[in-house]
Amino acid sequence: MSALPPVEQRIVVKLAPADAFDLFTRGLARWWPFKGHSCSEEAQDVLFEGRVGGAVTEVGRDGSRHTWGTLTAWDPPAAFAMTWHPGQGAERATQLAIHFTAVAGGCEVHLLHGGWDVLGSDADAMRGNYDQGWGWVLEHFMARVTQEAAR
Amino acid sequence: MKAAANAALAALADPTREAIVRLLVERERSVGEIAEQLPVSRPAVSKHLRLLEGAGLVSFRSEGTRNVYALQPEALALLRDELDAMWRRALSRYALVANNTTPAPKKRNAR
Numbered sequence: 001m002s003a004l005p006p007v008e009q010r011i012v013v014k015l016a017p018a019d020a021f022d023l024f025t026r027g028l029a030r031w032w033p034f035k036g037h038s039c040s041e042e043a044q045d046v047l048f049e050g051r052v053g054g055a056v057t058e059v060g061r062d063g064s065r066h067t068w069g070t071l072t073a074w075d076p077p078a079a080f081a082m083t084w085h086p087g088q089g090a091e092r093a094t095q096l097a098i099h100f101t102a103v104a105g106g107c108e109v110h111l112l113h114g115g116w117d118v119l120g121s122d123a124d125a126m127r128g129n130y131d132q133g134w135g136w137v138l139e140h141f142m143a144r145v146t147q148e149a150a151r
Numbered sequence: 152m153k154a155a156a157n158a159a160l161a162a163l164a165d166p167t168r169e170a171i172v173r174l175l176v177e178r179e180r181s182v183g184e185i186a187e188q189l190p191v192s193r194p195a196v197s198k199h200l201r202l203l204e205g206a207g208l209v210s211f212r213s214e215g216t217r218n219v220y221a222l223q224p225e226a227l228a229l230l231r232d233e234l235d236a237m238w239r240r241a242l243s244r245y246a247l248v249a250n251n252t253t254p255a256p257k258k259r260n261a262r
Contacts, residue, residue, distance in 0.1 A: 009235075014250045023248065023249055030248050031247070031248040037241070
């Protein structure tokens, strides 16, 4: 069975790359659809520790903290990349990369979310790439279904 | 497509059915093999399998007297599409906010 292609999306917004980058990261709470896409009961903010190796952490209104992933690239205003495992152990991380490129009238935001079939460093537990892809995706969606049911 | 994805997600919201799907991720199995691995009766397993089949997540073929169940490869793609939809929703909200944000004062001619 073949690996799944990454999710890829592009949009153009009327902001300079620096502002677009800032809104995407520091201003994430202004637009992120927390309803159905958060770890805590009620999310308040998502903090980017702006450096390679820095954490991306959701902070709930109750003060709880939940790791979304770890930054693997931090290159404002051009790009950032991170492991992505909200509500999951890091061993189930997929890979997210966002690029911000100046275009006429604003900035193109290019999103790539892939690595569905990679388990990361926990190679011993790997039965096969494909299986791990399934595991991650299923657990991700289980978490989502649970959240949506709890609404 | 949307309805199909919802059916798949609803089917997976049950822990027993999720466990069945996990077993089938490894390889195809007969009803009996699945029942051996789970703390539920064989008729219950059959019932869950019918539901999973209805949701498009698994398919079966008859081998003599036993039914062998396998995951539908399309099911994973279905779930990936749901993630795709999540990013589309998120990015459209991002764009809405971005396009209604007063840009910081232009610094283009500052130096």
